[in-house]
Amino acid sequence: MIRVKDTQTSLDHVRFVFLHNKRAFYSRFGDADIYMIMGRNAANHSVTPELSKEMTAAFQIDHPLYLRGLAVNHPRERGMVRGLFAIFKANQEMIEFLDAKFGSVRDVVFENPVFLHYLGVFQPHIVNKFLAELIRPKCKMYIGCIPKDKVEKLIGSVHYYVETPARNAYATIDQWWPNVVQHIHDVELIIPAAGQATRVINKRLWEMGVEIQSFDIGSLVDVADERQTRKWIRLAGHRIDRYIINSHKNLNFTERMIYLRGEVKLKMYSLIKSLT
Numbered sequence: 001m002i003r004v005k006d007t008q009t010s011l012d013h014v015r016f017v018f019l020h021n022k023r024a025f026y027s028r029f030g031d032a033d034i035y036m037i038m039g040r041n042a043a044n045h046s047v048t049p050e051l052s053k054e055m056t057a058a059f060q061i062d063h064p065l066y067l068r069g070l071a072v073n074h075p076r077e078r079g080m081v082r083g084l085f086a087i088f089k090a091n092q093e094m095i096e097f098l099d100a101k102f103g104s105v106r107d108v109v110f111e112n113p114v115f116l117h118y119l120g121v122f123q124p125h126i127v128n129k130f131l132a133e134l135i136r137p138k139c140k141m142y143i144g145c146i147p148k149d150k151v152e153k154l155i156g157s158v159h160y161y162v163e164t165p166a167r168n169a170y171a172t173i174d175q176w177w178p179n180v181v182q183h184i185h186d187v188e189l190i191i192p193a194a195g196q197a198t199r200v201i202n203k204r205l206w207e208m209g210v211e212i213q214s215f216d217i218g219s220l221v222d223v224a225d226e227r228q229t230r231k232w233i234r235l236a237g238h239r240i241d242r243y244i245i246n247s248h249k250n251l252n253f254t255e256r257m258i259y260l261r262g263e264v265k266l267k268m269y270s271l272i273k274s275l276t
Contacts, residue, residue, distance in 0.1 A: 001073070001095075001106070002070070002072050002073045002095055002098065002099070002105055002106070002110070003073070003108070003109045003110065004069075004070055004072065004073055004074040004075065004109070004110045004111070004112055004113075005074075005075075005109060005110070005111055005112050005115075006074075006075045006077060006112060007077060007112045007114065007115040007118045007119055008115075008119070008126075009112070010069070010111045010112035010115040011115045011116070011119060011126065011130060013067070013111065014026055014067060014111060014115070015130060015133070015134060017064075017065060017067060018134050018213055018215070019133075019134065021065055021213075022188075022211050022212075022213070023065055023210075023211045023212060023213065024065050024067070024213045024214075025065065025066045025067060025202050025205070025206055025213070025214045025215075026067045026069065026111065026214070026215050026216050027058065027066070027067070027068055027069065027198070027199050027202045027203075027216045028069040028071070028113045028198075028199075028216045028218050029059055029068060029069060029070050029071065029113065029199065030071040030113060031071055031072075031088045031090060031094065032196060033055060033059070033196055033199060034071075034072070034094045034097065034098065035047075036051060036052055036055050036196055037052060037055050037056050037059060037101075038097060039052055042196065046168055046171070048170075048171075051170045051196065051200070054199075054200045054203060054204075055196065055199055055200065057203055058199040058200060058202060058203035059102070059199075060102065061203065061206055062104065062108070063206075066202075066206055067111050068108075068110050068111060069110060069111040069112060069113035069114075069115070069216075070110035070111070070113055071087070071088065071113040071114070072087070072088075072091060072094045072095055072098065072110075073087065073091060073095060074087060074112050074113065074114070075112075077118065078122070079118075079121070079122050079270065080118070081269075081270055081273035081274055082273050083231045083232070083235065083269070083273065084231070084232050084235055084236065084269070084270065084273070085114045085117065085118045085121075085232060113218075114218075116130070116217065116218070116220060117218065117219070117220055117232060120220065120239070120240050120243075120244055121232070121236040121239050121240065124239065124240070124243035124244050124247075125243070127244060128243070128244055128247060131154070131155065131156075131244070134215075135155050135156065135189070135191070135215065136155060136156030136157075137156065138156075138187075138188045138189040138213075139159050139186070139187050139188050139189070140155070140156075140157075140158060140159060140160075140187055140188065140189040140190065140191055141158070141159065141160040141161075141162060141180070141183060141184075141187045141189070141190050141191070142155070142158045142160075142161055142162070142191045142193070143162040143164060143176075143180060143190065143191070143192040143193065143194055143198075143201060144162075144163075144164055144191075144192065144193035144194050144221060145163065145164055145165060145166040145169075145193075145194070146193065146221045146222065146224060146225045146227075147225060148161045150224045150225040151191075151193075151221050151224055151225070153224050153245050153246075154220065154221060154223075154224045154244065154245055155191055155217070155221075158191075159186070159187060160183045160186065160187060162176055162179045162180055163176065164176055164194040164197065167195070168195075169194040169195055169196075169197040170195075170196060170197040170200060173197060173200065177204075180201065184205070184208075184210055184212065185210070187212070188212065188213060189212070189213045189214070189215065190205065190212060190213070190214040190215070191214075191215055191217055191221075192214060192216060192217075193216075193217055193218070193221045198216050199216070201214070202214050202216060219232075219233065220240065222237075223237045223240045223241055223245065224245055235265065235266050235269055236262075236266050237262075238258070238259055238262035238263070238266075239262075239266075242259055
């Protein structure tokens, strides 16, 4: 059976590895990634044989400094319901596929793929501390489509910004990848946020053997640009915005009403889903 850590255990382990090693990677493999390894298309990427091959290779890297989050069979925790961090409907199909293709997954305890997202919604002070300690202070490169000034509200100063398309970033990787390589030795930390191409970025950096950290931050950056790209953002993104991105800000009356409306929507949804 595939085993995945709970969110707090994952945060503690990822923190330990990134705190004590100059070379450390964290990659999140979601349902779309597994579909692409299967050879299927996903929401923001069209699968190609080349992408599927690189995704497969990325998933097969097995090293204590290359941490893999996997959105299969992760524990259900307080507040998790369908559409809000609970396991996907295709969970069993993905278990059977991974077990058949990669028998070694039975010997691995994977990181939780949503530890930063889930804790950001339900325990934002923990995530603020994580970001303040391990992400914001470092000289970093951001790879993705969120505007630099917006993403800096979440992760701190970005010293090198590599822009990718919002959709199907892998299709143009030959155009933007040289910009990554050009400044790879000038930073301590990479924050890749380019959809499925993120896993390819980490795989290529790992194979280069470069002494660097790379943290796959996922859709958390979309909240900084008010992009409602995920259901969890539409339901609970207001909490990330309030307690992480704008934790220093005093809300005016209108902003407080928007936040309260979001809270009502979130609690009603959670209640209904918990009863079904």
